[in-house]
Amino acid sequence: MENEAVSVHPFERSLGAGPYRFVGTFNLGAAVAALHAGNVAGYNNALAGAPRVEAGMGTCAHCGMAISLICIVKIGNGKLYGVGSDCILKAGMPVKELDALQKAKRAHNKALREARKARKGEAARGELAEMIQFEGERMSKLPHPSIPHLTLLDYANWVLERSGDNGIVIALKGIKARFEAAVYPTNPGNASTSDKHRV
Ligand SMILES: [Zn+2]
Numbered sequence: 001m002e003n004e005a006v007s008v009h010p011f012e013r014s015l016g017a018g019p020y021r022f023v024g025t026f027n028l029g030a031a032v033a034a035l036h037a038g039n040v041a042g043y044n045n046a047l048a049g050a051p052r053v054e055a056g057m058g059t060c061a062h063c064g065m066a067i068s069l070i071c072i073v074k075i076g077n078g079k080l081y082g083v084g085s086d087c088i089l090k091a092g093m094p095v096k097e098l099d100a101l102q103k104a105k106r107a108h109n110k111a112l113r114e115a116r117k118a119r120k121g122e123a124a125r126g127e128l129a130e131m132i133q134f135e136g137e138r139m140s141k142l143p144h145p146s147i148p149h150l151t152l153l154d155y156a157n158w159v160l161e162r163s164g165d166n167g168i169v170i171a172l173k174g175i176k177a178r179f180e181a182a183v184y185p186t187n188p189g190n191a192s193t194s195d196k197h198r199v
Helices: 028-036 040-048 087-091 095-139 152-162 165-183
Strands: 021-027 069-074 080-083
Touching (some): 021 028, 028 040, 028 069, 095 165
16 A cells, blocks of 8 residues: 555566565574574574575665665565665555564664674683693793682683683683783783783
8 A cells, every 4th residue: 555656666676566565574694693603503594494585685686785684575476575674664664564674673783793792702712722722831820810829720711611702702801911911021012912901
């Protein structure tokens, strides 16, 4: 009904004849994030739920831009196309469907933030494990930041075992700062690139 007032719909040339219905979203970002995290099962799972679109799985079927939150549009002939969240706004959708879109966008952004956090945590975990492996000897001769009879190595092992994705990123900075300050105290170039958060 809401499309009848528009003489030539913007989707007419790119997707085909209307009417156009916004039938839901698919978050490709979750699949990509799972793949980056090495979670093949998660990747396959995420893609298994993907709708069968004629075009638009990864790039908008209307404008060609790369998209990860895919808005699924059903056109007049019943076929599905994926468009970006900006282009879907050109479809003249009712408010109720726009609300659903906003909700999907928020969930999508949240998933992206979570994935980013997990990636950073994973990287920090790997770096700390490597540091323990190669510098454990020297770390075992440096003091624990707060407990007198323990060592920096004890602290690093505790952090590795117990910290969440945010915690380990912060703790690693502190450990590196302590280690570098103790091991390379006179090197002026030390820690200038990776560590500006000396404690
Ligand atoms: Zn687009």
